[in-house]
Amino acid sequence: MTDEAQSAGSREKILEVAEALFARRGFAGVGLREVAETAGLGKSSLFHHFRSKVQLYFDVLGRALGRIEARLLPTLAGGGEPMARLDRAVDTMIDSLAEQPATARLLLRSIFEDDDFAPDPIPEAEPAERALEAMIAGLEALLRDGVTCGAFRPVSARHMVQTLIGATVYHFASGDFGEQLVGGSLFSADEVRRRKDEVKSLLHHGLAATAPVPTGG
Amino acid sequence: MTDEAQSAGSREKILEVAEALFARRGFAGVGLREVAETAGLGKSSLFHHFRSKVQLYFDVLGRALGRIEARLLPTLAGGGEPMARLDRAVDTMIDSLAEQPATARLLLRSIFEDDDFAPDPIPEAEPAERALEAMIAGLEALLRDGVTCGAFRPVSARHMVQTLIGATVYHFASGDFGEQLVGGSLFSADEVRRRKDEVKSLLHHGLAATAPVPTGG
DNA sequence: GTCTATACTACGATAGAC
DNA sequence: GTCTATCGTAGTATAGAC
Incomplete structure (x- = not known):
């Protein structure tokens, strides 16, 4: 599995997790820490895939x-x-x-x-x-x-x-x-x-x- | 105007302001600082009228x-x-x-x-x-x-x-x-x-x- | 691509002066 | 009843090592 595929995999995982959380608690109610950790990453790694919240x-x-x-x-x-x-x-x-x-x-x-x-x-x-x-x-x-x-x-x-x-x-x-x-x-x-x-x-x-x-x- | 009446006035004002803000941005999206200042009080004064957010x-x-x-x-x-x-x-x-x-x-x-x-x-x-x-x-x-x-x-x-x-x-x-x-x-x-x-x-x-x-x- | 460390800000809530 | 000051935590985002 290439780096590219891994990145795409992480991106998808983050989107999945974030969709569930944003739906449940809204934009303001969700922290990027929770998104990241639920997706299995550290908080800062999110900013490699998405410019901002x-x-x-x-x-x-x-x-x-x-x-x-x-x-x-x-x-x-x-x-x-x-x-x-x-x-x-x-x-x-x-x-x-x-x-x-x-x-x-x-x-x-x-x-x-x-x-x-x-x-x-x-x-x-x-x-x-x-x-x-x-x-x-x-x-x-x-x-x-x-x-x-x-x-x-x-x-x-x-x-x-x-x-x-x-x-x-x-x-x-x-x-x-x-x-x-x-x-x-x-x-x-x-x-x-x-x-x-x-x-x-x-x-x-x-x-x-x-x-x-x-x-x- | 007695202290009691003043208190009731503040309480009503806070409820009014908070209703508009909670409606617009939801529970998590509203900070008590904004509620208090819009109502014309300091943040800490809210806790005299309401036990918590x-x-x-x-x-x-x-x-x-x-x-x-x-x-x-x-x-x-x-x-x-x-x-x-x-x-x-x-x-x-x-x-x-x-x-x-x-x-x-x-x-x-x-x-x-x-x-x-x-x-x-x-x-x-x-x-x-x-x-x-x-x-x-x-x-x-x-x-x-x-x-x-x-x-x-x-x-x-x-x-x-x-x-x-x-x-x-x-x-x-x-x-x-x-x-x-x-x-x-x-x-x-x-x-x-x-x-x-x-x-x-x-x-x-x-x-x-x-x-x-x-x-x- | 992920990590640790950090900067800066805001949060909810409490303590205590007045 | 309102204020200032403060505590502890968590927020978004950045810098830089690996």
Whole structure:
């Protein structure tokens, strides 16, 4: 094994460990000492792989977002009726979040912590931001298309995106609270399937244009 | 003004300042020095009012949850058809979150950070936890009642609670990201009304038992 | 590429003067 | 009730040996 391969191995290990820790305790709550030692290195060795803590954080975040983007964009690009495409998008989002339990919390935290770094634009954050924007734009376009072609009710695409994020990312980020609420692991195969069904059936009934409904508010 | 009144004034000021800071940067991201100086005191003076940082945090959290609980529980206790009661509950939740912009983020962060303190049970957290549990139990009961009496589709009450939290708390906690997405302040009167309408109409169409819908998954 | 040693700063918390 | 001073620890980051 060459030095190069060793370096890549260390880098990957650090990213793995840091992702779990940043997800669990947030940017400010994690020390580089803990990251390094959990990865099996001394504290100073981190700076050989990452210029700073901020760089490490956004590399972790960009990697996680990239994993989801690589699955969601092709799904969104596929054809079919709007509701079928939305079903596939929900399945893909939930699969992506459920397969790696740290991801949802990392993502949701990043939404809160981004404007904490606010002072400067932070160039390190750009890959992560572009991945996020691409996914949001794709979802918004799907919803907008569904509305304009008459498949969906005339909802606000942007508000529906927020609702979708809440129904997927928040749910899998809710940790102990969520597990106490649903009464078991959020990440078991049964519960993941259950979540998909609940979200999709809410959308089928709540978003489809065919529904009559008496209304009352 | 007596010493006692001065003390109460300082205590309130500290709680206010700390709520804004904990909401913006989380427990680990806030230093007591910054809290104290923003409140107009020296760092050490905080410890006269709060035994520790943990105590301050949970006092802040319990106060915020208590504010919402005091409005939501009476709303939930009111009579009427399940869908009308749910409408009122959504209005109350959104009003409570929208009137004080720090609240939603503080609450959502607390869901993540609670299992960060995990090692010990933390007695300071109990008032906050009881308020949260009371609200969740009330919402869950309302949804369960609606299902059993046939007003709602046979959804999982627990999953629907998660979806409701995502649609309300997450939305108003989404900060810069959410504002970029909806294209303006989340807290303007227009946007708050818009959010209420979008959430309630999704529930009217998606939760009501009357809906037919062809289904497809 | 990893290590030890170190610089500098900030942290939470306490002691004791006023 | 607020202050200054201080303790002990841990934070990010750098320098330089190996």
